[in-house]
Amino acid sequence: MFHSFFPKPKLFFLSFALWALICVIGWYSVIQDLGSALSLGSWFGVHFPDALASDADTAAQAAFQSAQSTALDVWLYQYMSLCYGLFVGFWMIYGGQKWSKWSVLGSAGIVFITWFQVQVSVMLNEWYGKFYDLIQNALASPNSIPIATYYSELSSVAIIIMVAITVAVLSNFFVSHFVFRWRTAMTSYYTSKWSQVRHIEGASQRIQEDTMRFASIVEGLGVSLLRSIMTLIAFLPILWSLSGYVKTLPLIGEVPQALVFTAIMWSIFGTLLLALAGIKLPGLEFKNQRVEAAYRKELVYGEDHPERATPISLEELFANVRKNYFRLYKNYLYFNIVRFGYINVGQFVPLIVLAPSIIAGAFTLGIMQRVLNAFNQVENSFQYLINSWTTIVELLSIYKRLKAFEAVINDGNLPKEDQTYMEK
Known part of the structure; x- marks a missing residue:
């Protein structure tokens, strides 16, 4: 059932679980803090922002958080690419199985797609928080929120949903x-x-x-x-x-x-x-x-x-x-x-x-x-x-x-x- 498709199944799945655990622990304990020094995001204009002044106003804090989050996401994708590359490369060479291209590369692709879909759920969770706060303010103070602002918030989720639908369709096909x-x-x-x-x-x-x-x-x-x-x-x-x-x-x-x-x-x-x-x-x-x-x-x-x-x-x-x-x-x-x-x-x-x-x-x-x-x-x-x-x-x-x-x-x-x- 497994040996016909996966290279050394027990070792393959065990090594995946251990490697994933090491990578996750490494990210949260050390790696994410090294982004400002190691990230290649600056090549594409994505920089880690300078530290905020202690008396920074609300707008400055919001801009800092946005820039920090974007730079950290770019750094995370680089780190994941490295982790994936090392694991897949090892098993493609060491496994020597007829179906390795599908079993190893395919499994890696499915894991990444699953992670990406979870990240979309996190983004939707954040959007719901902002949107319902907007609704509460509108209901508490009639006519205080312009209709254009309401529709703008609604349209902002359209990109997230379109990406989610595209990924889901391609994922099912694959x-x-x-x-x-x-x-x-x-x-x-x-x-x-x-x-x-x-x-x-x-x-x-x-x-x-x-x-x-x-x-x-x-x-x-x-x-x-x-x-x-x-x-x-x-x-x-x-x-x-x-x-x-x-x-x-x-x-x-x-x-x-x-x-x-x-x-x-x-x-x-x-x-x-x-x-x-x-x-x-x-x-x-x-x-x-x-x-x-x-x-x-x-x-x-x-x-x-x-x-x-x-x-x-x-x-x-x-x-x-x-x-x-x-x-x-x-x-x-x-x-x-x-x-x-x-x-x-x-x-x-x-x-x-x-x-x-x-x-x-x-x-x-x-x-x-x-x-x-x-x-x-x-x-x-x-x-x-x-x-x-x-x-x-x-x-x-x-x-x-x-x-x-x-x-x-x-x-x-x-x-x-x-x-x-x-x-x-």
């Missing part, structure tokens, strides 16, 4: 090709071993369908995990700073960094709750694939052999399909009760947490919007397992089916589930 290349690599490998695996139940389906589903789901879950981690890195400091506006929690009282505390506790509670509710689903999904494959296989044999696919045998096989589906529906019933109940209640958690501060008028409408958005971003990142649970269940089922191939290819024994089926 990922589709990435997934198909992965499927091609797996298909090529398994078909070369066809004589060893052809006797396994549903062998043709596992090669024709499961390879594509596996590559697509793993890519989707991997990107979701990366986005969750990157969102935490981007928004957790924002939520941490915004927690200064919220000093107390209902029923609990004063809590340091109340917003961060609430997001973490609520997410942990939901993750454990849904894991408990859905604990039986992976096994049922796997059994569902087996009974469907058995029913389909008998129908296929019946096309060429009159003695196969008799009404009695088909009725028995379909009874197994029906029985497993009904068990699956029953388990999804209480799983979805817990899941949708948790998600809908969660929409009101930040409003409940902010209640004392809202009543006390501790912040503006713009700050409130930034808090709600940042809270939701952090909460959703912590809820990766919750949001992905049904997809993970499907992936586990597919993984078990493809794992049977690899067990036979490596001269091992079939998993117990497949042995039971073969005996039947």
